[in-house]
Every structure is written in C-alpha cells, then in structure tokens.
Amino acid sequence: MKTAIFLILDEYADWEGSYLASQLNQSSDWCVSTASIKPQVTSIGGFKTNVDYLLTEIPQKIDLLVLIGGNSWSISNKELRELIVKQLSMQQPVAAICGAVDFLAQNGLLTNYKHTGNSQYLWQTYSEYTNQGDFIKKQAVIDNNLVTANGTATLQFTKLVLKLVNFLPEVEIAKALALHELGFYKYCATYGNPYQ
Template sequence: MKQVLVFLTDGFADWEASYVCAELNKPNSGYQVKTIAVDLEPKTSMGGLRVLPDYDMSTDLALLDIPMLIVPGGTGWSDPINVQAKELIQHCFEREAGVAAICDATTFLGRHGFLEQHNHTSNSLPDLKLGAPNYSGDEHYVEAQAVVDRQLITANGSAAVEFTKLILEKLNVYQGEVLEQWYGIFKNGIISA
C-alpha cells in the first residue's frame, strides 16, 4: 500500500489535513497515511493533539514510495528547525510525487523557491511576500481557495475542503460525480438522494 506522508511541526494546523487523512485511511483508498517530522519527538497540534511521527528526516527516503506529501500550515514554519523539510519537499519534486501545501506551509514553499515554476495560491499575495522576502512568483499567483498545477497543490488557510478535494482527485481516490458528492457534503452540507 502506498504511503501518503504528512509533515508535522509543533503547532501544526490539525484541521487542515483532517478531511484528507480520514479519506485516505479508508481501507479501499489504496493509501495509508504516515507522518514525518524533523525528529521522532511527539508534535503537538494547534488543537492540542499530540502525534508521534512515524518517520523523521534521518529516514532513507529512497525506500519509501511517496505518491504525495501533505504539508499542513500552523505556527511552526518560522522555527529554523523545520528548514529541514525543504529536503523532503525537494525529494518529492525530483521524483514527481505530489506536494500539497496549505496556509503557512505555502509561505514556507515560497521562502525556499518551490512556487516560482507553478501556478499557486496562499493566504494572500501580500502575506506570502512578507513571509517569503525572496519569493518572485507573482506571475503564477492565483487568487483562489486552492490551486493545482502539475504535481503541486496549494491552498489558503480557509480551504481545507477544497484542498482535500484536489488531493483526492489527484490521487484518484474519488473522481467525477462521487468527488462532487463528497465535496457537496463537506462544503455545503448537501447529501444527494
């Protein structure tokens, strides 16, 4: 079974990956969610959930078949210890694995030059430029809740459902009408008869 990795920092925004993790961990999805962090110490989310990472940055990434890396936002992306995440992100881009970043994780991607070659979004363009002073991808910035461009998915912090929808579609977990029904339920509370 392929493992989708979720990168955790102390202060990660637990709700931003909650919808997608629940769907990917269903027995028929073909995927299993595993967590990774800079070390194996427990990480505490903004909501107070303590999570023990499955992997750390000493893991031999070549041994993992990673179809997607999910990078939630949160309060930890300005902590210098988490700069190590760029190694994992680069690994995924080089192997054409998906990288899905939301909220302040998009600022981290912008800070390290991962956005310039893809259409992308973030919390706002001014916020992105403030948090990533070397960012130069203005011409690829899209004012949208969530954006997919090749293997990169980005979303603003209010778009956990849209973020999940794009990931589920990219990983071929749900498609077409089934995907739209899922989205309708979680975005608008609409259950089709």
C-alpha cells in the same frame, strides 16, 4: 499500497488535514503516516501527536507528501527543504496548505507553479519568491504535481489533492465531500440519505 506522508510541525492546524487523511485512510490502497522534525508535536488544538517518522526516517518512496499548515513554518530546515525539492523534482504529488505554502515561497519552491496561499503580502521579504505573477486568488490551486491552498480551504484542498492522486473520479470525489460542504439535509435532497 500507496504511501501518504502528512508532515506536521508544532502548532500544526489539526483541521487542515483531517478530511484528506480520513478519505485516504478509508481506502485499502493507501497508508497514511505522519512525520516531523521531532518525535512528538502538539497541534493548535492541543492534540499531542507521536509521529510515525522523523524526517531522516521517511521511506524513499512517497506517493503523496502533504504539508499541513500551522504556526511553525517560519523555520530554516535543510532536510525538510531537500525532501520537498526531491518530491517536486521527481514529479511526485505534493500538497501544501496555509503556513506550509509560506515555507515553499520562502524557499523558492513555488517557482514555475501557479499557486495560492494565505497572502502574498506575507511573502514580500522573501528573496527566493520570484514568480508573483503566478499567484491566483483562489482558495486552492492545482498545477502539475503541486496543490496549494490557504488556511480556510480545507475542503477545496482535499478535493484537489484527491484529484491529483486519481483517488476517485471527480464526480465521486465531489459526492464524497458534499456531505461536509452542504450539510446533512441539503445532501439528502441532492443525493439521498447516505445512512439508508
């Protein structure tokens, strides 16, 4: 079974990982778990989450590391940085959205990757962010083993991450998320009623 670890901090953006987690968790091939730097975190929406793993307890083999954004990524945390470096250097899939991309930029972890994020303006003072020319003004970007997205790109982020891990053929990924993108009636007109 493949392991997806969703790393969440206090004031995490609860909506940013919901589509991705639900797709993965409905598959018998994937196990979805949460991790953080402390045992319980609270989302922006007020959900209290008791995480499955502290950083020091995360399994050695992670098939997908997902960094969910929010308001607490302007931190300095050596263990967190080392975890991400390890995954990236081992060519394992890493996905970051919203404030989590800010952490990557601040720590020089976007080097050699095409990427996007909330705004390059926010990264002006980051001395470790040296590849400004690789920023792409798109909702979500996939490059090699890294997906990055801004905080308004939850569905696009989900699509690219599912593509990155070869979850389903691209046509099936698009169809799986079309219900949320198009709404029920447009979906029915395109694909038929999913409940009949």
